[in-house]
Amino acid sequence: MRNLLKDKKLSETPFRKEVLAIFTKYNNAIPLSIVEKDLKEYNRITLYRTIKVFVEKGIIHEISLSGEESNYAICQEECDIGSHQHQHIHFKCNMCGTISCVKINKFPTIQLPEYKIDQLEIQVTGLCKKCNA
Amino acid sequence: MRNLLKDKKLSETPFRKEVLAIFTKYNNAIPLSIVEKDLKEYNRITLYRTIKVFVEKGIIHEISLSGEESNYAICQEECDIGSHQHQHIHFKCNMCGTISCVKINKFPTIQLPEYKIDQLEIQVTGLCKKCNA
DNA sequence: TAATTATTTGCAACACCGTTGCATTAATTA
DNA sequence: TAATTAATGCAACGGTGTTGCAAATAATTA
Numbered sequence: 001m002r003n004l005l006k007d008k009k010l011s012e013t014p015f016r017k018e019v020l021a022i023f024t025k026y027n028n029a030i031p032l033s034i035v036e037k038d039l040k041e042y043n044r045i046t047l048y049r050t051i052k053v054f055v056e057k058g059i060i061h062e063i064s065l066s067g068e069e070s071n072y073a074i075c076q077e078e079c080d081i082g083s084h085q086h087q088h089i090h091f092k093c094n095m096c097g098t099i100s101c102v103k104i105n106k107f108p109t110i111q112l113p114e115y116k117i118d119q120l121e122i123q124v125t126g127l128c129k130k131c132n133a
Numbered sequence: 134m135r136n137l138l139k140d141k142k143l144s145e146t147p148f149r150k151e152v153l154a155i156f157t158k159y160n161n162a163i164p165l166s167i168v169e170k171d172l173k174e175y176n177r178i179t180l181y182r183t184i185k186v187f188v189e190k191g192i193i194h195e196i197s198l199s200g201e202e203s204n205y206a207i208c209q210e211e212c213d214i215g216s217h218q219h220q221h222i223h224f225k226c227n228m229c230g231t232i233s234c235v236k237i238n239k240f241p242t243i244q245l246p247e248y249k250i251d252q253l254e255i256q257v258t259g260l261c262k263k264c265n266a
Numbered sequence: 267t268a269a270t271t272a273t274t275t276g277c278a279a280c281a282c283c284g285t286t287g288c289a290t291t292a293a294t295t296a
Numbered sequence: 297t298a299a300t301t302a303a304t305g306c307a308a309c310g311g312t313g314t315t316g317c318a319a320a321t322a323a324t325t326a
Contacts, residue, residue: 010273011272011273011274011321011322011323012322012323013273013274013275013321013322014321015274015275016274032312043275043276043277044276044312044313045275045276045277045313045314045315046274046275046276048312048313048314049274049275049314061199062199062200063199064197064198064199064200064201065197066194066195066196066197066203066254067195067197068197070199089243089245091245091248094251102245102248104243104244104245105244106244108241108242108243109241110222110237110241110255110257111237111238111239112222112224112235112237112257114262114265114266115224115235115257115259115260115261115262115265116259116260116265117257117258117259118227118257118258118259118260119257119258119259120255120256120257121199121255121256121257122243122253122254122255122256123253123254123255123256124243124245124248124250124251124252124253124254125250125251125252125254126248126249126250126251126252127248127249127251128248129247129248132247132248132249133247143302144292144293144294144301144302144303145293145294146292146293146302146303146304147292148303148304149303165283176304176305176306177283177284177305178284178285178286178304178305178306179303179304179305181283181284181285182285182303182304183303185284267326268325268326269324269325269326270323270324270325270326271322271323271324271325272321272322272323272324273320273321273322273323274319274320274321274322275318275319275320275321276317276318276319276320277316277317277318277319278315278316278317279314279315279316280313280314280315281312281313281314281315282311282312282313282314283310283311283312283313284309284310284311284312285308285309285310285311286307286308286309286310287306287307287308287309288305288306288307289304289305289306290303290304290305290306291302291303291304291305292301292302292303292304293300293301293302293303294299294300294301294302295298295299295300295301296297296298296299296300
């Protein structure tokens with residue numbers, strides 16, 4: 001397992017390792033509130049700064065759904081500083097509330113004449129595997 | 134022009150009409166800060182409550198993009214209480230910053246075996262018509 | 267390994283955002 | 297127009313996220 005902190009040229013502090021471990025542990029996107037619950041004790045301000053720098057460095061990415069608090073998930077390899085490229089969609093289950101990044105085979109493209117398309121983000125709500133079973 | 138407030142069974146107060154007029158005036162999605170700037174004088178709390186009830190009744194819908202403050206735009210006919218159906222994508226121009234709802238002809242579908250898909254929201258960033266010209 | 271430098275952390279303080287309870291005022295209904 | 301229902305404004309509050317600065321920690325260099 002690669003050392004994300006070193007890779008991204010961030011100092012390896014106990015706190016950052018701890019936060020990173022939490023994001024790694026979950027397979028889904030999680031809101032700050034869950035990170036906070038998993039940390040035994042922590043400093044609000046440091047946590048905010050940690051999240052911020054993780055997003056900037058492309059370690060995690062933010063998922064904003066309408067009416068939801070922001071969620072964060074570990075980035076795939078293709079993410080880099082300042083530019084998050086997703087070959088996945090963001091899925092919110094209406095039953096269990098889980099938000100996850102789901103890889104799909106053929107990522108749709110759209111036609112927008114006269115526009116120039118940079119990034120495309122797809123957010124889907126419905127029932128996840130588990131809840132649909 | 135139809136009377137949205139009456140249609141949605143909301144009392145027609147001067148303030149609500151004023152806010153609605155602002156949303157109607159703009160063709161794009163706008164953040165609260167613009168609504169506030171356009172109102173000569175207003176009460177914060179009433180504005181929040183107005184926005185909230187407009188969203189609930191399907192008069193406007195919220196557009197959340199990562200790292201952006203929320204934007205709001207008038208709903209199309211197909212929107213209804215509690216369920217916002219969009220046959221449009223949300224486009225953010227990286228140059229002028231404008232956020233708009235853009236109608237597209239063939240709205241993409243995606244294949245997610247084992248999942249049940251309810252709603253699909255597409256957010257695109259790039260250059261808008263104007264800035265791409 | 268020790269000394270130096272660069273970075274991170276925690277505190278205090280603050281601004282902003284959005285909400286709630288309640289009394290007052292305005293809009294709707296009869 | 298009177299009675300009823302709903303919206304508004306005030307006071308107050310909790311949550312969120314930020315900044316400046318001093319102390320502590322990590323990285324770097326010798």
